[in-house]
Amino acid sequence: MSDNHAESIVALLNVSKGFMRDKLEIPVLTNTTLHIPKGDFVAVMGPSGSGKSTLLNLCAGLDRPTTGKVIVNGQDLGELSEARLSKWRSENLGFIFQMYNLMPVLSAQENVELPLMLTPLSRAERRKHAEASLRIVGLSDRADHYPRQLSGGQEQRVAIARALANDPVLLLADEPTGNLDATSAQEVLDLLESLNEQFGVTIIMVTHDPKAARRAKRLLHLEKGSFVQADIEALETSLRGVAR
Amino acid sequence: MIPIKYNLRSLMARKIGSLMTIFGTGMVVWASIFAFGLYGGLEKTFNTSVSPLDVLILRQGSTSETASAVTEAAAREIMTFPGIATDDQGNVLAAPELVVISYISKRDGSGNANITVRGVLPNSRLLRDNFKIVAGDDFRPGVREAIVSRALSDRFQGLRIGEEFIVQDKPFKVVGYFESGGGTSESEVWTDQRVLAQVANRTGATSSVQLRAVSKDAQQQLIDRITADEQVALKAVTEEQYYSDLAEQSFFIKMIGQIIAFFLTLGAMFAVANTMYGAIASRAREIGTLRALGFGRFSILAAFLLESLVLCVLGALLGCAGALLLGEIRTGTMGGSFTEVVFSFNFGPDVLFKGALLAVVMGLIGGFAPALRAVRMKVVDALREV
Numbered sequence: 001m002s003d004n005h006a007e008s009i010v011a012l013l014n015v016s017k018g019f020m021r022d023k024l025e026i027p028v029l030t031n032t033t034l035h036i037p038k039g040d041f042v043a044v045m046g047p048s049g050s051g052k053s054t055l056l057n058l059c060a061g062l063d064r065p066t067t068g069k070v071i072v073n074g075q076d077l078g079e080l081s082e083a084r085l086s087k088w089r090s091e092n093l094g095f096i097f098q099m100y101n102l103m104p105v106l107s108a109q110e111n112v113e114l115p116l117m118l119t120p121l122s123r124a125e126r127r128k129h130a131e132a133s134l135r136i137v138g139l140s141d142r143a144d145h146y147p148r149q150l151s152g153g154q155e156q157r158v159a160i161a162r163a164l165a166n167d168p169v170l171l172l173a174d175e176p177t178g179n180l181d182a183t184s185a186q187e188v189l190d191l192l193e194s195l196n197e198q199f200g201v202t203i204i205m206v207t208h209d210p211k212a213a214r215r216a217k218r219l220l221h222l223e224k225g226s227f228v229q230a231d232i233e234a235l236e237t238s239l240r241g242v243a244r
Numbered sequence: 245m246i247p248i249k250y251n252l253r254s255l256m257a258r259k260i261g262s263l264m265t266i267f268g269t270g271m272v273v274w275a276s277i278f279a280f281g282l283y284g285g286l287e288k289t290f291n292t293s294v295s296p297l298d299v300l301i302l303r304q305g306s307t308s309e310t311a312s313a314v315t316e317a318a319a320r321e322i323m324t325f326p327g328i329a330t331d332d333q334g335n336v337l338a339a340p341e342l343v344v345i346s347y348i349s350k351r352d353g354s355g356n357a358n359i360t361v362r363g364v365l366p367n368s369r370l371l372r373d374n375f376k377i378v379a380g381d382d383f384r385p386g387v388r389e390a391i392v393s394r395a396l397s398d399r400f401q402g403l404r405i406g407e408e409f410i411v412q413d414k415p416f417k418v419v420g421y422f423e424s425g426g427g428t429s430e431s432e433v434w435t436d437q438r439v440l441a442q443v444a445n446r447t448g449a450t451s452s453v454q455l456r457a458v459s460k461d462a463q464q465q466l467i468d469r470i471t472a473d474e475q476v477a478l479k480a481v482t483e484e485q486y487y488s489d490l491a492e493q494s495f496f497i498k499m500i501g502q503i504i505a506f507f508l509t510l511g512a513m514f515a516v517a518n519t520m521y522g523a524i525a526s527r528a529r530e531i532g533t534l535r536a537l538g539f540g541r542f543s544i545l546a547a548f549l550l551e552s553l554v555l556c557v558l559g560a561l562l563g564c565a566g567a568l569l570l571g572e573i574r575t576g577t578m579g580g581s582f583t584e585v586v587f588s589f590n591f592g593p594d595v596l597f598k599g600a601l602l603a604v605v606m607g608l609i610g611g612f613a614p615a616l617r618a619v620r621m622k623v624v625d626a627l628r629e630v
């Protein structure tokens with residue numbers, strides 16, 4: 001169990017997580033162990049309410065497990081205080097949301113610069129970083145546009161640029177194509193794929209869309225509180241089955 | 245730190261709500277500056293130029309000269325009482341004085357005010373320590389001439405040297421300006437007593453008798469003696485007492501002003517809190533996102549406190565501008581006897597500063613609870629908001 005441990009960018013060790021509702025604990029993850037190696041691109045699927053978003057929240061330290069350990073990039077998140085966690089997040093993670101979650105009052109450029117406000121970078125350096133990020137997502141020409149002036153796909157690409165700005169080791173994406181039409185979804189997935197391949201960014205992507213899942217290197221199925229390594233081939237076969 | 249432009253633009257995105265809050269706080273600051281300014285003015289007017297040995301004699305039951313009458317006979321008798329001071333030339337430091345109210349228009353057209361026209365005898369001047377003619381001449385006895393407090397001359401029509409004002413349909417000519425050390429006579433017009441009595445049909449009685457005692461003991465004896473005489477039905481009070489009674493009445497007005505200002509401020513705080521609660525509730529997902537990006541609790545608290553502070557500081561600027569626009573540094577208000585008393589209405593830097601400080605306090609207190617809510621939001625819950 002310990003060999004691949006060192007190379008794991010994410011390690012969940014015997015993690016359980018439940019939520020209290022009316023004094024009853026509703027288990028979401030039960031005694032789960034999971035290793036995600038550096039450079040992986042994992043798709044997480046599973047029925048609604050199975051705990052996919054909860055998994056991402058645990059990896060980001062936005063939520064803490066009931067029991068067990070979450071180790072990301074060598075750091076046991078349970079050891080960090082709330083304040084240290086914030087700082088750690090800004091240095092290690094990139095987040096992509098289903099609803100993009102851009103600040104509506106900030107331009108694309110300013111949105112991308114936002115996480116850089118937490119770094120010691122100078123104003124000029126922040127600008128440069130943000131411009132580079134926008135170039136990667138192909139939106140240099142939209143730097144001055146506000147979110148409402150962008151299409152959904154463009155908004156999501158700005159959000160990806162924002163997630164990239166601080167050079168994260170891990171990208172967490174919660175249904176990044178959930179709100180997009182097929183073409184925009186393709187663009188976003190192309191982008192994620194190339195980030196993974198060219199820059200070696202580890203990506204965990206939650207999705208409901210098998211076509212999106214197929215773009216990942218690995219597929220995890222979350223069911224009844226634990227993960228099952230699913231077979232993308234099998235998924236494709238079943239998809240073809242559906243298509244017929 | 246979250247960039248300030250995020251908060252400023254968020255305020256602009258909620259134009260109506262922000263503007264209403266700014267106007268609300270602006271009005272409160274404006275009103276409060278008034279209350280503070282009035283406060284300073286009253287204190288100043290009633291605390292100057294009171295001679296500790298002076299006594300004012302009024303009709304029993306009167307709290308001010310305007311509502312008082314002292315018969316000539318009684319006045320003459322009082323002036324013979326022992327214990328009244330005299331000056332180097334042997335003049336008795338006592339004088340019956342007649343007060344008539346004239347309704348005079350303000351120069352700026354903002355209405356009329358009751359001005360005290362005081363009919364004086366030569367001795368009256370001796371009773372005002374700092375009395376001096378600062379421009380023009382003194383009035384001549386027996387003719388309708390008057391001298392005017394310099395403070396009044398610029399504010400009312402007909403009160404400049406060479407101009408005329410009306411008392412009971414008769415014109416009086418202004419021939420000079422006087423000063424008397426910032427006391428209440430600074431808001432008066434002086435003329436010859438006999439002339440005024442004739443014009444106003446007030447012969448046979450004056451409004452009051454003013455006198456100065458030789459000592460504190462003599463002062464008390466004089467007061468006791470006059471008060472004891474039930475036939476003349478007069479009361480005697482020290483000048484200090486008289487003005488402190490007037491000030492007490494004014495204090496009441498001032499208190500009401502302050503209480504209103506206090507509740508207005510409280511109301512404005514709720515308005516600010518309400519605005520900010522609304523802002524924060526509708527931006528839960530943004531707050532959750534900021535936290536997920538790595539902004540700490542303190543950044544969130546600071547950002548939202550700043551936002552409410554900006555609202556209130558803009559309001560304060562508006563309120564201060566409004567107060568200054570009122571233009572005059574010296575503004576009239578009702579004195580205890582509903583005659584115009586000139587207050588040094590102080591919109592000085594200290595008062596403006598108090599108003600601005602109030603706004604900052606308003607912003608911090610009103611904005612604190614909402615900001616705290618933003619801070620305490622659970623990130624995972626905030627991110628689930630739509």
Ligand SMILES: Nc1ncnc2c1ncn2[C@@H]1O[C@H](COP(=O)(O)OP(=O)(O)OP(=O)(O)O)[C@@H](O)[C@H]1O
Binds near residue numbers: 019047624
């Ligand atoms: N903050 C919370 N408080 C209480 N219950 C929660 C909370 N977050 C999640 N849950 C519950 O935990 C379970 C898993 O939620 P989660 O959001 O992780 O599901 P999901 O797999 O992401 O679902 P979906 O596909 O609909 O996004 C659900 O039953 C949900 O109601």
Ligand SMILES: [Mg+2]
Binds near residue numbers: 052053054174
């Ligand atoms: Mg989810």
